[in-house]
Amino acid sequence: MVGALTKAEPCELCDNFNALEDKLVKLYTYAIAPNPRRVGLLMKYKGIDLATQEVDLAAKEQFSPDFSAVNPRLTLPTLVLDDGTTLSDTIAICAFLDETYSGKSVFGKTSLERAQIIGCCHRIFFDGFTAVAEVLRNKGDAFKDSPLPGPLKMPQIAELVERGNLRITAFLDAMNTEVTGKQYLVGDALSQADIDLYVVIGFCTWVRRAIPDECVELQSWFDAMKSGFGE
Numbered sequence: 033m034v035g036a037l038t039k040a041e042p043c044e045l046c047d048n049f050n051a052l053e054d055k056l057v058k059l060y061t062y063a064i065a066p067n068p069r070r071v072g073l074l075m076k077y078k079g080i081d082l083a084t085q086e087v088d089l090a091a092k093e094q095f096s097p098d099f100s101a102v103n104p105r106l107t108l109p110t111l112v113l114d115d116g117t118t119l120s121d122t123i124a125i126c127a128f129l130d131e132t133y134s135g136k137s138v139f140g141k142t143s144l145e146r147a148q149i150i151g152c153c154h155r156i157f158f159d160g161f162t163a164v165a166e167v168l169r170n171k172g173d174a175f176k177d178s179p180l181p182g183p184l185k186m187p188q189i190a191e192l193v194e195r196g197n198l199r200i201t202a203f204l205d206a207m208n209t210e211v212t213g214k215q216y217l218v219g220d221a222l223s224q225a226d227i228d229l230y231v232v233i234g235f236c237t238w239v240r241r242a243i244p245d246e247c248v249e250l251q252s253w254f255d256a257m258k259s260g261f262g263e
């Protein structure tokens with residue numbers, strides 16, 4: 033699907049009219065994967081339409097010569113600007129799109145909120161996303177010799193599955209405490225941190241992990257996000 037325009041489905045939380053900027057940018061993505069989803073939900077929230085190209089990770093298309101010429105790190109999402117500059121880290125892409133496109137920001141209203149949101153995203157990525165990835169990628173044939181995203185080849189380590197599961201439990205428990213008494217993780221508006229937590233909780237289901245029954249606050253926070261995004 034080269035050069036198609038994505039049109040976000042309307043949802044309760046989202047702006048649906050953000051004008052296409054005159055910058056020619058192209059997003060390489062695989063919409064169902066968690067890091068691309070962090071960008072996809074930000075775009076949906078802000079009503080951003082971009083030219084996109086799907087790179088099918090299930091079919092290992094990231095290893096194709098065409099895509100490795102775009103991003104030698106072989107990861108998604110990847111954003112290419114009209115001058116050829118390439119961004120290949122999700123948080124950087126989100127910050128760039130948030131600032132480039134008008135409307136409500138998901139990076140806070142003050143420099144302190146911005147710092148807190150980036151800190152929170154970093155924690156969710158490190159404590160949550162990488163824990164799930166540790167479980168997912170260290171067993172089975174799908175990620176054989178490829179337990180980390182990118183071109184590096186190395187063996188899977190079976191013990192990391194158990195450690196990853198322990199990390200997921202600790203992460204969900206910490207996030208339950210974090211959202212208690214709050215509608216949003218930082219400040220009084222939805223931020224990239226909320227998007228990231230929502231995505232990582234969804235990613236947990238890829239390794240058959242759900243929010244534990246005792247994490248009541250996290251479950252109701254997640255349910256509110258899900259319905260806000262119309263999912």
Ligand SMILES: N[C@@H](CCC(=O)N[C@@H](CS)C(=O)NCC(=O)O)C(=O)O
Pocket residue numbers: 065066067068089094106107108109120121122123180181182
């Ligand atoms: N450093 C990247 C990592 C992104 C990443 O891990 N993306 C995954 C999809 S969720 C990927 O591209 N995987 C490719 C692979 O498994 O080979 C970021 O923060 O955006």
